[in-house]
Amino acid sequence: MYKERIIKEKLGLIEWSNSLRNLSNELWFKEFHNGTWGTADVISHFISWDQFMIENRITYILKDESLPTNTVDVESINKGAISYARTGISKEEVINRFISVRKELVSLIDVIPAEKFNQPFPGKETMTLYEYFVGMVNHDLKHKEQIDSFLKNQEGESFR
Template sequence: MINGQNEIIKHHQYAIEFVRSLNNLREEKWRMKIEEGKWTVAEIIGHLIPWDEFVLNNRLPYLFSVQELPIGPDVKTLNATSAGKAREQEKKVIINDFISVRSELLQKIEGIPDTRWNEEITIGQTKLNLYDYFKGLAEHDLHHFNQIKYKINQ
């Protein structure tokens, strides 16, 4: 296993454990906005689920094929829809859904051969390798996890 792949795998393992730990969060903190005009913890975690599903269904199957990548969803629409859904769902449902989908994504990532991690892929007009693609997604996760940690430790 190459270092980049190992780093991404460790990130996803961490993400699963971090979100699992939110089961201990009191409901009022779970439903509290991280700051004025921003989402709640529930909405943040809830919006990660459909993006993981998108990567599973509309990125991974196409990355190493000759088929063109499917067009990505409208970011604002997907985020608004997923945040709205999270407002209606119980905490345990959101957390379990996140863990389930992220675990499936982790399993698929673990199955990517070492030789593929440095191959160039094209997404839209952007050319990058698989590590850089997943590194960008991990940075997005960490941005939100840091927001959550800051809020719950206030």
């Protein structure tokens, strides 16, 4: 049950991201508020963190190995995502890359034995693997809501 819920939630963003293909380039890059991210940045952010999870979490979990002990430079990962989104790469390429990396992530989550989801997350014995993934799903949903809210407000402004 736990594993299936995580997979369903992670896959749900793929269908939703396809709806973003209809955005104008102006809206795709427009900041939510002055000095904040835009939709392009968030989708690129998803790519970066999915890759991080693949390379620095799931790969180790599947091998029953300890997670890398290096500190996670959240700021650097986020800056790299924004930079990638604004290198001139097209909206379609960013969305396609997100879908590709997300499918890879989900396929690896699917390989994790279901019973592991009730076990402690390596290195954080007070958190189960399921709780870790729920945190990642909630992170996705927070950003999805941020984009949806922004786009809804933009629709309202276009009728003024």
